[in-house]
Amino acid sequence: MSISISMRLATAVILACVALVDAGCGGTAEAARAAAERQLTVLLVEYEGPEAAASAERLAKELTSKGLPDVFAVEGAGRSSVCVGRYTSWKQPEADAMLKRVRVIRDAQGQYPFAGVMFVPVPEAVPATPWPLEKANGYFTLHVGSWEAPGRMVAAQAYAKELRGQGYEAYVYHGPRLSMVTIGAFGTEIFDDPTKVGKPGVKPRIVNPKVLALIQKFPRMRLEGEVAPPEAHVPTQLVQVPGREPPAFAAIRVPKVLYRVSLALVDVRTGLAEGTSRAAGVAQSKGELPTLVSVLAKQLLDSLPQDKTVRIGIVGILAMDKESAADKADALVLDSLTSALGRAVGYKADFVSPATTRQLLDGAGISADAVIRDTRYARGAQGFSAVITGSVMAFPATGSQ
Numbered sequence: 001m002s003i004s005i006s007m008r009l010a011t012a013v014i015l016a017c018v019a020l021v022d023a024g025c026g027g028t029a030e031a032a033r034a035a036a037e038r039q040l041t042v043l044l045v046e047y048e049g050p051e052a053a054a055s056a057e058r059l060a061k062e063l064t065s066k067g068l069p070d071v072f073a074v075e076g077a078g079r080s081s082v083c084v085g086r087y088t089s090w091k092q093p094e095a096d097a098m099l100k101r102v103r104v105i106r107d108a109q110g111q112y113p114f115a116g117v118m119f120v121p122v123p124e125a126v127p128a129t130p131w132p133l134e135k136a137n138g139y140f141t142l143h144v145g146s147w148e149a150p151g152r153m154v155a156a157q158a159y160a161k162e163l164r165g166q167g168y169e170a171y172v173y174h175g176p177r178l179s180m181v182t183i184g185a186f187g188t189e190i191f192d193d194p195t196k197v198g199k200p201g202v203k204p205r206i207v208n209p210k211v212l213a214l215i216q217k218f219p220r221m222r223l224e225g226e227v228a229p230p231e232a233h234v235p236t237q238l239v240q241v242p243g244r245e246p247p248a249f250a251a252i253r254v255p256k257v258l259y260r261v262s263l264a265l266v267d268v269r270t271g272l273a274e275g276t277s278r279a280a281g282v283a284q285s286k287g288e289l290p291t292l293v294s295v296l297a298k299q300l301l302d303s304l305p306q307d308k309t310v311r312i313g314i315v316g317i318l319a320m321d322k323e324s325a326a327d328k329a330d331a332l333v334l335d336s337l338t339s340a341l342g343r344a345v346g347y348k349a350d351f352v353s354p355a356t357t358r359q360l361l362d363g364a365g366i367s368a369d370a371v372i373r374d375t376r377y378a379r380g381a382q383g384f385s386a387v388i389t390g391s392v393m394a395f396p397a398t399g400s401q
Contacts, residue, residue, distance in 0.1 A: 039271070039376055040090055041083040042099055043120045045113075048079050056080035068102070074123040081123040089380050090119045090365060118367060121271075121376040129157050131164070133173035138185025139244050141171060142214050143237045145181040145222035148262060148391070149272075152179040155225055173242065178320060178393065181222075182239070183214055188246050197246060206238070223280060234282065259283045259324065261292055261333055263390040264375055265300045265312070271379030276303040277386075286327060289392075293336035300388065301347050309348040310385035313357035314338055318372045323394035333392050341388075357387065 044063075047055045056073040059082050063071045074081045084102060087095040102114045133141065144163075147155050156172050156179035163170035163183065173180040188194035190211050191204035206212060220227050221234045228234040237258070262280040264273035279296040283289050304310060317334045319325035334354060341351045352360070358368040360383050370377040372389050381387065 039121050039379065040087045040095070040119045041122045042085055042095075042102055042117055043123070044082045044084060044102065044117055046079060046081045046123075052080040056082050063105075068105075070098075074125045083122065086122060087119070091380070095119065118370070119377075120370060121374045124151065124153055129160070129172040129174070131160055131171045133171040133180070133182055134242050136171050136182075136185035136241050136244070138187055139241055139246050140186045140190065140238050141182040141241050142184050142211070142218065143180055143182050143221070143239045144218045145225075146260075147179045147224055149224055149278075155179070156181050159222070159225070175320065178391075183218065184211065185241065186211060194246075211238070224278070234280075258394065259286060259289055259292075259329055260393045261289065261296060261390065262392075263293075263296050263300060263337070263388060265303065266371075266375045266378045266387050266389060268378050268381040268384050268386060271376035273375055276300075286329060286332065289329065289332050290336040290339075293333055294340040297337055297340040297344070301341075301344055301349070304347055304349055306348065309350065311350045311352065311383065312341075313352040313360065313381075313384045313387040314341065314354045315357055315361070315368050315378075315387050315389040316354055316372045317389070318391040320391050320393040324392050327394070329392045329394065333390065337388065337390070352384070357384075360384075 045056075045059065047053075053073075053075050056075070057080075060071045060073045063082075063084070068084060070085045072083055074083060085095065085098045089095065090099075099117070099119065102117060104112065105114055107113050145156065145159055147153075149155075153174055156174070160170040160172045160181050163181070168183050169185065171182045171185070173182070186208065188197055190206055190208035191197060192207045193204050196202045196204040206215070215236060218236050220230070221236050222228070223234065260280065260282050262278070265277040266273045267277070277300065279299040281292050281296055283292040314334075314337065317330040317337070319330035324330060338351075338354060344351075361368045361371065361381060364382050366377060366381055371381075371387065372391075375389060378387050378389075
């Protein structure tokens with residue numbers, strides 16, 4: 001059994017401030033900190049595609065011209081959002097008044113397009129990366145870093161820029177919750193036997209000197225900007241470029257046998273999980289997930305204070321790709337996490353089941369699904385000292401290292 005485990009040393013607050021400065025939300029560190037304190041907004045609509053920015057700006061101007069205050073557009077990587085207001089808490093009277101106001105806005109057809117809107121953390125603003133992985137001219141690339149904490153997009157792009165400055169062909173990929181940095185774009189000629197690529201039960205051996213040199217130079221993954229320690233056993237990984245598949249093997253289904261699990265112990269006072277409050281690891285198969293989750297859960301429990309009893313809610317696990325969702329890997333990780341915490345002894349902690357946690361969050365007007373997607377939404381949750389959330393993602397096994 002081969003399991004990789006790492007503890008990520010995240011500096012989420014600093015990254016969030018950097019993101020705000022880079023996005024033009026403040027020209028000084030003081031302005032960035034002040035803006036960061038107003039973390040919540042009412043998300044009206046999100047646009048995707050090449051016309052996203054223009055559509056968002058058009059709607060923002062239209063709503064502003066009709067008298068709606070504090071409307072702003074946030075342009076992200078291939079996505080633009082239209083929001084209204086910035087608030088420190090959804091409990092603020094002015095926040096509640098704004099939510100009620102936008103929910104009754106009617107369009108030209110007499111419909112209520114914003115009837116279902118809700119508070120979310122202010123979307124992360126980031127310029128489009130000049131090195132998108134999707135446009136890499138190759139089938140495979142070396143995954144060298146991952147970010148999930150707030151400010152992940154800016155942090156990933158900064159690392160890619162650093163690598164580019166050192167002469168490496170770095171690329172960036174922004175997923176729904178994970179940002180990745182990779183190096184290189186390679187074809188099937190890097191393997192000893194290209195016909196093995198994608199075939200179940202066999203792994204081609206990497207023989208290309210350039211790729212082998214990269215693996216030697218970057219042996220361990222960066223997680224939230226920190227290189228994983230040797231004992232964590234989190235190596236860099238050759239992965240397939242999104243949307244690119246070797247033509248000769250288009251009919252072969254590439255098995256996704258690696259599962260990356262991330263868990264976060266979120267402080268409800270800040271909505272953040274920092275330092276040893278985050279744990280991540282990689283399982284070589286779905287069957288290894290329960291064992292991996294048990295070890296990661298223990299890592300989080302070991303970070304708990306010993307001088308007081310804390311109440312921790314188990315929120316849920318996000319499946320970050322179709323494969324893990326189809327395999328119900330998220331449900332397996334959640335069940336494994338609940339069982340592991342239920343068996344834990346020697347810790348001053350009371351754990352609340354996922355069902356009860358959701359009920360308590362819903363009663364407080366907080367969406368559990370929103371917390372799973374962005375931990376900042378847990379800020380101010382009543383009745384908990386912390387909550388646990390996480391994600392699982394399946395990766396294709398494209399070659400041996």
